[in-house]
């Protein structure tokens with residue numbers, strides 16, 4: 001599933017056209033033979049009775065599917081696209097189409113090229129993933145991570161701040177290496193995660209209060225003289241206003257908000273400043289899923305800035321999903337300069353939902369994604385999907401969106417049935433096609449070429465074949481000019497020419513080129529100039545719901561794992577973590593059937609009563625049907641800020657306060 005920055009290597013044994021064995025590749029420098037339970041389940045994709053093998057059409061939603069030819073399906077799609085007009089057509093890709101090209105994002109870039117040349121809406125997949133957290137880090141200026149290898153070899157204190165290992169289990173090997181050297185590991189999270197089990201200590205925090213903790217730690221650095229004044233003078237701007245702003249953000253103030261005792265906040269700040277090198281691994285996505293979550297990333301990025309722990313081995317920010325290292329720049333095929341002017345809906349979740357509901361968008365093409373489970377305020381999204389003239393889902397399996405709203409299903413090839421090329425933070429990998437495409441499954445490039453031909457987009461695919469397409473992306477200085485032919489000759493992998501240390505020359509992608517403790521750019525886009533803590537809105541519902549990951553699921557892959565028997569068996573139904581106190585107050589025993597509800601929606605689940613989560617917080621793995629009927633679809637950033645850093649940070653709030661009751 002490619003939980004970047006890992007991307008495990010597989011050895012696939014094929015006999016007479018059948019896969020006989022899939023094992024971890026011990027020679028893969030990123031994964032060293034490891035495959036998690038998700039990777040081990042991958043062979044269950046092949047020959048799976050639920051797999052989509054043929055284009056399917058139906059006359060009415062909820063009606064029976066019938067098999068169609070590709071020509072019939074594509075002709076219908078193009079006819080509806082033409083009838084709606086290009087600006088009323090939208091494409092939205094998900095992680096599913098990255099399955100064979102994460103890190104290079106070839107299929108996503110190809111879809112963006114198609115959308116730019118045609119002039120339809122294109123929305124970034126990053127709006128449900130790493131981008132909003134990246135926005136917070138990027139306003140301060142710390143976007144480049146140090147690698148997991150650097151963390152294992154050099155960090156002496158590691159703060160796993162909202163960062164779990166369930167998404168990126170390979171990071172665990174490097175944490176273990178750091179521990180063997182005597183490094184101390186601290187987890188900061190809303191519950192005791194898999195990462196907490198690997199840590200020396202766990203700091204449990206109230207959801208949505210991470211910015212308050214970071215501001216109080218910054219306060220301690222300033223009042224106790226723990227600031228690296230030379231570094232701050234040379235490499236940051238805005239220290240005087242930040243220092244003045246921090247006066248009120250005392251540990252006692254933060255203790256009330258976060259639930260963490262003031263003495264512990266002081267101790268954490270002192271240890272962070274007093275340990276060199278110290279690294280912070282910031283969560284990729286879950287911790288930013290609230291209206292104020294991105295403020296935390298912005299404030300956290302000030303900690304290395306004030307202590308001068310930037311651009312050094314073992315310091316800075318650690319491995320983060322979706323982040324790129326210095327020098328990790330691949331080819332650009334998206335043809336943005338050729339996009340015709342038009343009525344563009346920004347990559348802002350709230351605006352996207354509005355465009356579906358209002359009829360501004362009428363034909364929706366979804367690629368490897370389950371929009372209904374991904375977007376916040378799912379009932380409103382469902383309203384918008386119901387109003388579409390045509391919904392097309394291209395995937396390996398049906399998912400909630402496809403079952404309820406698709407008019408056309410297009411069957412996708414899997415990772416062994418097409419040419420693939422991926423990149424981690426440090427290596428580029430080639431995945432040759434080893435199986436014929438089953439049934440009438442087709443690859444993403446094939447599908448987009450067929451659509452482009454029908455639409456008369458002559459220059460959409462200027463390459464002779466998929467090999468030339470891959471070469472156009474990877475034949476760049478960062479890969480030392482890798483090509484498919486060169487990688488094939490080298491056994492399929494090559495180390496990239498990148499720095500294991502983020503911001504090694506202490507330059508930063510901000511308007512000033514320095515770390516910006518105060519950001520004029522933020523002010524110009526309607527945001528506060530300094531990092532702030534914003535209290536969540538009051539709610540009549542008593543429990544704060546958070547969502548995250550388990551080892552058995554990653555994004556919406558394989559109908560959220562339910563299409564693969566071993567993953568479905570391991571994780572068969574929605575389970576809600578709830579504290580013993582909250583469960584007892586509601587008469588809920590462990591394992592009981594429950595309902596979560598608020599004014600927006602409700603869902604059923606089973607209670608997991610555990611002291612690993614504090615009272616007042618409940619938690620569930622993301623993706624379950626109905627979960628996002630409970631979450632807020634309000635915009636987090638002003639539209640003017642969404643693209644301010646060159647990537648789309650238009651995630652909705654996902655805030656959810658709920659109550660939980662026993663069922664029946």
Ligand code: SF4
Nearest residue numbers: 001002003008036039
């Ligand atoms: S899902 Fe598992 S096997 Fe696949 S890349 Fe991630 S850790 Fe590796």
